[in-house]
Each structure stands twice: as C-alpha cells, then as structure tokens.
Amino acid sequence: MATPPRILLCGDVLGRLNQLFKRVSSVNKSTGPFDALICVGQFFADFSDRLDELLEYVEGRSQVPIPTYFIGDYGIGAAKFLTAASKGSANQGFKMDGLKICENLYWLKGSGKFNLHGLSVVYLSGKQSADGQPFGTYSQDDIDALRALAEEPGVVDLFLTNEWPSGILNRANTSEAPPGISNSAGSDRIVSELATEIKPRYHIAGTKGVFYAREPYSNDNAVHVTRFVGLASVGNKDKQKFIHAISPTPASIMSADEIHAKPPNTTLSPYAVVEKTLQPEDTEKQPSGSVSEAQYWRYDVPQKRQRQGTDGEKLCFKFTSSGSCSRGENCNFRHDMDAREQYLRNVCFDFLNKGKCERGPDCNFRHSLADEGESVSHKRHRSDNTDRSKDCWFCLSSPKVESHLILSVGDNYYCALAKGPLIQDHVLIIPIEHMPHTLSLAPETDTELIRFKKALKRYFKTQGNEVVFFEWIFKHGTHANLQAIPIPLSKASAVQDCFISAAEKIGFEFGVMNSNNDVSEGRELLRLHFDGRLSFFYVELPDGTILSHSIKDKEKFPVQFGREVIAGLLNMMDRGDWRYCKLSKEDEMKMVEGFKKRFEKFDPTS
The missing domain is CATH 3.60.21.10 (Metallo-dependent phosphatases)
Known part of the structure; x- marks a missing residue:
C-alpha cells in the first residue's frame, strides 16, 4: 500500500x-x-x-x-x-x-x-x-x-x-x-x-x-x-x-x-x-424548551423559515435526487416532482434551482429542460448517452472504469468483481452497452446473460454454495448491473423468508413468479411483468423462484435493499453498505486473479 x-x-x-x-x-x-x-x-x-x-x-x-x-x-x-x-x-x-x-x-x-x-x-x-x-x-x-x-x-x-x-x-x-x-x-x-x-x-x-x-x-x-x-x-x-x-x-x-x-x-x-x-449568552437565540443552540435548527422550523425568507423557493436536493426527504413537510426547501423528473432526465440541479450553473461546459449534465413529450424508447437511445458513458463506472470505454475488476467479457455482457464486495466472489453481470437495466436490452441478448448465470451457478456449486441474483431497476437509471452473491447451501432454503420478512417491515408485499427453475422462462416472466413505467426490484432465488416489486414514484425503497437482506441472512449487517467494504486496489487484483483461475473452466467466453 x-x-x-x-x-x-x-x-x-x-x-x-x-x-x-x-x-x-x-x-x-x-x-x-x-x-x-x-x-x-x-x-x-x-x-x-x-x-x-x-x-x-x-x-x-x-x-x-x-x-x-x-x-x-x-x-x-x-x-x-x-x-x-x-x-x-x-x-x-x-x-x-x-x-x-x-x-x-x-x-x-x-x-x-x-x-x-x-x-x-x-x-x-x-x-x-x-x-x-x-x-x-x-x-x-x-x-x-x-x-x-x-x-x-x-x-x-x-x-x-x-x-x-x-x-x-x-x-x-x-x-x-x-x-x-x-x-x-x-x-x-x-x-x-x-x-x-x-x-x-x-x-x-x-x-x-x-x-x-x-x-x-x-x-x-x-x-x-x-x-x-x-x-x-x-x-x-x-x-x-x-x-x-x-x-x-x-x-x-x-x-x-x-x-x-x-x-x-x-x-x-x-x-x-x-x-x-443553556449558556446565558445563548438563551436569546433559543426557541422555547431545552434544545441546545447547536440543535435548534432541527426543530425550530417556523423561526428558521422566518430568518431565511426565500429558502422555500429553492429546491430540496435530497427530494430532487432521491424522491424522499426525512424532513417532510418541515423542510424549508421545495419538494417539486416536475423538477425531480427533469433531474432524472439528466438536467443539472444547479440549472433547475438557480437557472444557471457555474461549471459551464465542465458540467456533465444538461443545461436545458428535457422534452416532456420524449418517449421512453427515445430517451433510452438519445445521443447524450455517449456523453454520460464518459463518466460511467461501468462503461468499458469510460476513463473511470476500473478495468482491474473485470473477470470475463462476452459480446453483450461482461462480469466484474463488485466494488466493496459483500463477500468473496460477489460478482456483477453488466451490459457492455450503456443501458439502464438488463430488461432494456434486446430479448436475444438474454441468451448470453443466461450462459453467464448458469456458469456462475455451476461454479458456486463447486464451492459449496448456491447463488442469489437481484437487480434494482431505477426508472431513469444509468448503467445496469445484475448482482450475483453466493450463499452457503445450508442457508438457501431461508432466502425467500428473509426477503418476504424484510418487505413486510418496510410495508410492501412481493409478487411471486415460479419459473420451474428454468432460467430462460424466468427472463420471459420478468419481461412480461416489467412495463418500464415504474422502478422495479426483483430477486431470483436458488430454486428459480422470482420475487418482484414495482416501486411507486413516492415510495421509499432502500437503495441497497437486496444487499442488506443477504447481509442479514449471513449475519454480516455491518457489511450492508458497499462503501464501507472497499478494498485496496492490490487486494482487489488478488481477488480477481483468484476468481479467474477458479472460474476458468466454467467461463462461457473461454
């Protein structure tokens, strides 16, 4: 190091x-x-x-x-x-x-x-x-x-x-x-x-x-x-x-x-x-009650609004970027769904909030409002995809791609070690083309995706593991990745209950699709159930059962839901967030080389 x-x-x-x-x-x-x-x-x-x-x-x-x-x-x-x-x-x-x-x-x-x-x-x-x-x-x-x-x-x-x-x-x-x-x-x-x-x-x-x-x-x-x-x-x-x-x-x-x-x-x-x-010099600044001067901004919304005056005209970044804000009605900034829709169409937040952006040509986002009548299919393929891919972690042509994590490259998909892996051999299957989710690729590309999934299943079996696949499809996502996480055979039967229990805790129920353990049939069922109008999460269990959930626009859905559930199943809750599981580049390279050697005889591109 x-x-x-x-x-x-x-x-x-x-x-x-x-x-x-x-x-x-x-x-x-x-x-x-x-x-x-x-x-x-x-x-x-x-x-x-x-x-x-x-x-x-x-x-x-x-x-x-x-x-x-x-x-x-x-x-x-x-x-x-x-x-x-x-x-x-x-x-x-x-x-x-x-x-x-x-x-x-x-x-x-x-x-x-x-x-x-x-x-x-x-x-x-x-x-x-x-x-x-x-x-x-x-x-x-x-x-x-x-x-x-x-x-x-x-x-x-x-x-x-x-x-x-x-x-x-x-x-x-x-x-x-x-x-x-x-x-x-x-x-x-x-x-x-x-x-x-x-x-x-x-x-x-x-x-x-x-x-x-x-x-x-x-x-x-x-x-x-x-x-x-x-x-x-x-x-x-x-x-x-x-x-x-x-x-x-x-x-x-x-x-x-x-x-x-x-x-x-x-x-x-x-x-x-x-x-x-309270300290005597602080008392005149305080709202009624015993909240310290350092804390009263959290609670004293009316006073804060009175002080700041025009803040209510400005956009709330948390709401605009994520669709939710923990402050709710107490937030001093504007929760605007139209602005959020423009943000999801790659319009610059500063441009939306202030009408200008100091970054100028250095900004990677649009400085004009997206066409309201633009179709989903046209948005998918519009020319600024090329510009976005320059800053995309997953585009092979991007200077930001971490090529040392790549495990295997096919015609339409490639496999890579997950950044901040939950456990060893945590793999991502990623489209080579800059696409928002795997279901946005042409159906004929499923053939190669299925080959990768079957190869990973066979490989994990030799390690004494089953595998769970899941994908979080964000309605206006950037670059798709299908996650594959191995779990011990002894825990395979508990996966479905864990996901269903986690769903109940945050207030929704999964739809259940039975593919008869046929990977091809599973992809066809997903294409039938996903209409492209809402965000979508699905998980494929070791026995081929698929749990899916369509996520409404204002629904709060944890970004790392799939990973957090599996982390709980494996008693690794402290590893539920990938950002706290980062490895040094040297360690990542060692993990990649070890995986390649073990996976070589299963790799469909060999």
Missing part, C-alpha cells in the same frame, strides 16, 4: 506569512517531507502594515515552501488580491481544487470538494454573515452545494471550515475544553448542520484562537468516527499550537475493518446531545 499523505494543518494566519512559512520550512526539514499545508480561519492580516509580506510571495521574491491551501478569504487586502487572482487566465472556469494566487499558494473559493493526494477534501470558505460581502463570507448556494456533495457515495476525509461548529463543546460527552471559550463565540450552527450531513473523518476549524483536539465521536448512520481539531492563530501570545500534522490513509483505499475501527475514547456525536442547561 502507498504511504499515506502527510498534511500540515494551520489556524488563523492573520497575514503573518513569514513567521508561518519559516516554521513550516523548519518542520518540513526536521520531520518531513509534508505534501501540503492547509490553513483555516482568517488568512489575511488585520492591519495594512502586513501587506508587504504577502506582496513578497505574490510577486515571487519569496517562495511558499510547500503547496498551501487556504479558506479564510477575509481581512485587510483580501478583496484586492483575490479579485486580481480571479481574473487570471489560469483561474478561469469552474475550479474546486483552488485558484492560484502565486506559486504553491491556492485559494479555496466558496465551497467544494477535491482530491488531495488521495484524500477527499470538502471545504466551506469564509464565515457566516448577513452583509453579502463579495469576499470572506459564504452564500446559501455554497451551503446547498455541500448538501449536494453530502449525498454522493464515499467517505469524506477532511472537512475544512473557518468557524467551529456550534455544539462541539457539549460537556455531556467530552473532556474539559480549553478555558475561556464557549460554544457561542466564533461558532456557527450551519457548520454543525453540514458536519452532521457530510460526516467527515476529520473536521478542521480556526477562529477561536486556541488548540483543541476533541475525542473522536461516532456519526449517525455511518460506521466511521469523526475527529475535530481546532487550531490557534499563528504567533499567538499564549503559545497555543497553531500547526498540527496528520497522516491519514485515504478512506477510498481503507479496508472495512479500518473504516469501522472506533478508538476506546470514542464518544457520542456532540450534535445528538440535547443540553438541559
């Missing part, structure tokens, strides 16, 4: 660049090398007499020792320098990985997400303000963008904010905080809200002028913990720590056991704690 990146973290710089970079150079020489420096809190000076230091670096007379990123875009000179940088030719277009100020110095503007030496980094630049200043404050659009990013799969490694999250100092479940600081001054309830949604492994903040490394805390609906680190300002009189080094392995290459690991001092999430006693 590659060496984890080594990152230096710094609090408010306040224009003291010479002092900062002298210290960084010293640390880099004695304990480095380090890959990057990240600065949170106010980056620019409080007084104009420090502008000369910045000019030395901007004009090239002094050198920034290592790549440095900052989000605190406020202070004396910020508007002047950042306006000039924004106009530079190298900084045109939509750039989330930093606008270049000078060699090795980058401004993280607004909000965004980028990859830093394998680490997934999310940031919110500036601080909360009602003044609408062009620099140094974040906007509602920046918040909405982060909420959208929080919906994306994968674990965020670093979350960067200038101000601390309100509630992080809740005493109910953490050790003594540094003296002289409270939850209120220099804290931001919006940051708390975003932290609970993004669930980063590390949350880094400045502005309070003290160093504070909180015990790790657990997250709701996530298996990994979060570590909060607050940093002091450069050159502070109390000699508080303003530089801190970390060397985290990127979550994307961590094993499930590593992701799941919880240190002995792990606490509950500070944002899940309701304090019984």
Whole structure:
C-alpha cells in the first residue's frame, strides 16, 4: 500500500506569512517531507502594515515552501488580491481544487470538494454573515452545494471550515475544553448542520484562537468516527499550537475493518446531545424548551423559515435526487416532482434551482429542460448517452472504469468483481452497452446473460454454495448491473423468508413468479411483468423462484435493499453498505486473479 499523505494543518494566519512559512520550512526539514499545508480561519492580516509580506510571495521574491491551501478569504487586502487572482487566465472556469494566487499558494473559493493526494477534501470558505460581502463570507448556494456533495457515495476525509461548529463543546460527552471559550463565540450552527450531513473523518476549524483536539465521536448512520481539531492563530501570545500534522490513509483505499475501527475514547456525536442547561449568552437565540443552540435548527422550523425568507423557493436536493426527504413537510426547501423528473432526465440541479450553473461546459449534465413529450424508447437511445458513458463506472470505454475488476467479457455482457464486495466472489453481470437495466436490452441478448448465470451457478456449486441474483431497476437509471452473491447451501432454503420478512417491515408485499427453475422462462416472466413505467426490484432465488416489486414514484425503497437482506441472512449487517467494504486496489487484483483461475473452466467466453 502507498504511504499515506502527510498534511500540515494551520489556524488563523492573520497575514503573518513569514513567521508561518519559516516554521513550516523548519518542520518540513526536521520531520518531513509534508505534501501540503492547509490553513483555516482568517488568512489575511488585520492591519495594512502586513501587506508587504504577502506582496513578497505574490510577486515571487519569496517562495511558499510547500503547496498551501487556504479558506479564510477575509481581512485587510483580501478583496484586492483575490479579485486580481480571479481574473487570471489560469483561474478561469469552474475550479474546486483552488485558484492560484502565486506559486504553491491556492485559494479555496466558496465551497467544494477535491482530491488531495488521495484524500477527499470538502471545504466551506469564509464565515457566516448577513452583509453579502463579495469576499470572506459564504452564500446559501455554497451551503446547498455541500448538501449536494453530502449525498454522493464515499467517505469524506477532511472537512475544512473557518468557524467551529456550534455544539462541539457539549460537556455531556467530552473532556474539559480549553478555558475561556464557549460554544457561542466564533461558532456557527450551519457548520454543525453540514458536519452532521457530510460526516467527515476529520473536521478542521480556526477562529477561536486556541488548540483543541476533541475525542473522536461516532456519526449517525455511518460506521466511521469523526475527529475535530481546532487550531490557534499563528504567533499567538499564549503559545497555543497553531500547526498540527496528520497522516491519514485515504478512506477510498481503507479496508472495512479500518473504516469501522472506533478508538476506546470514542464518544457520542456532540450534535445528538440535547443540553438541559443553556449558556446565558445563548438563551436569546433559543426557541422555547431545552434544545441546545447547536440543535435548534432541527426543530425550530417556523423561526428558521422566518430568518431565511426565500429558502422555500429553492429546491430540496435530497427530494430532487432521491424522491424522499426525512424532513417532510418541515423542510424549508421545495419538494417539486416536475423538477425531480427533469433531474432524472439528466438536467443539472444547479440549472433547475438557480437557472444557471457555474461549471459551464465542465458540467456533465444538461443545461436545458428535457422534452416532456420524449418517449421512453427515445430517451433510452438519445445521443447524450455517449456523453454520460464518459463518466460511467461501468462503461468499458469510460476513463473511470476500473478495468482491474473485470473477470470475463462476452459480446453483450461482461462480469466484474463488485466494488466493496459483500463477500468473496460477489460478482456483477453488466451490459457492455450503456443501458439502464438488463430488461432494456434486446430479448436475444438474454441468451448470453443466461450462459453467464448458469456458469456462475455451476461454479458456486463447486464451492459449496448456491447463488442469489437481484437487480434494482431505477426508472431513469444509468448503467445496469445484475448482482450475483453466493450463499452457503445450508442457508438457501431461508432466502425467500428473509426477503418476504424484510418487505413486510418496510410495508410492501412481493409478487411471486415460479419459473420451474428454468432460467430462460424466468427472463420471459420478468419481461412480461416489467412495463418500464415504474422502478422495479426483483430477486431470483436458488430454486428459480422470482420475487418482484414495482416501486411507486413516492415510495421509499432502500437503495441497497437486496444487499442488506443477504447481509442479514449471513449475519454480516455491518457489511450492508458497499462503501464501507472497499478494498485496496492490490487486494482487489488478488481477488480477481483468484476468481479467474477458479472460474476458468466454467467461463462461457473461454
């Protein structure tokens, strides 16, 4: 495995660049090398007499020792320098990985997400303000963008904010905080809200002028913990720590056991704690009752609406992307089915929400409304399929396809090891063409699909296993994949009961089709029962019985339902989400090579 990146973290710089970079150079020489420096809190000076230091670096007379990123875009000179940088030719277009100020110095503007030496980094630049200043404050659009990013799969490694999250100092479940600081001054309830949604492994903040490394805390609906680190300002009189080094392995290459690991001092999430006693300075902010300042945004909907005013005109990203929102009628944002329909037709969310998209030509989505009268068949084959396939994980022509996972390639289908497999030999059967589900391919292609399924059945038998096949057909899906998961022979008879019981718990009943253990007949039955108008889930049991369910537009149906049921059957509930079962590329390659050797004599393409 590659060496984890080594990152230096710094609090408010306040224009003291010479002092900062002298210290960084010293640390880099004695304990480095380090890959990057990240600065949170106010980056620019409080007084104009420090502008000369910045000019030395901007004009090239002094050198920034290592790549440095900052989000605190406020202070004396910020508007002047950042306006000039924004106009530079190298900084045109939509750039989330930093606008270049000078060699090795980058401004993280607004909000965004980028990859830093394998680490997934999310940031919110500036601080909360009602003044609408062009620099140094974040906007509602920046918040909405982060909420959208929080919906994306994968674990965020670093979350960067200038101000601390309100509630992080809740005493109910953490050790003594540094003296002289409270939850209120220099804290931001919006940051708390975003932290609970993004669930980063590390949350880094400045502005309070003290160093504070909180015990790790657990997250709701996530298996990994979060570590909060607050940093002091450069050159502070109390000699508080303003530089801190970390060397985290990127979550994307961590094993499930590593992701799941919880240190002995792990606490509950500070944002899940309701304090019984409010701090005096917080009481005027509170709604009636005993909900802490960090938490009242969850409950005080009328006050929030009154404060934000126009938010109700904006679209709710969760509802638009998934069809459901846990806040329901209490959500401050609009739940619009027409917008959701356009989103499912590949129209850009920012375009739907704001009428424009800053990504411009770099955006992978449509910046025009889809034709309402477009037929299902025409949507299936329209020309922008080619554009979508460029960013598709499953298209063999895509630069994003992970070709090392491929096991066998036929004329219409190929087999690949599942990313984040539930167990060893968890296989996907995937159409080569960019199609939304296997039933959207021509019926004659079923012949090859059936050959793959029969070959897998024979192979798994030699391993002492049966196999369960299932497919989640999303009405406007992207690229189909039929999942094949082996289960022990001893558990084969229990599969049907497990699926039926799970269905009852979330409020639906499966339709049952009996194919007489004939795979060809099973495909014909599926084509008869699937009309293409609704989303559809089906599972083929070891004895050939098919359970199916048509999913209504507003129905809540778990995205990983099939996997979660089988994980429960195998007593592996902690592996129900593929994102927490990722393997290193090296381990994936070993699994693929082992499968190929064992499967070779069964492979229908050999």
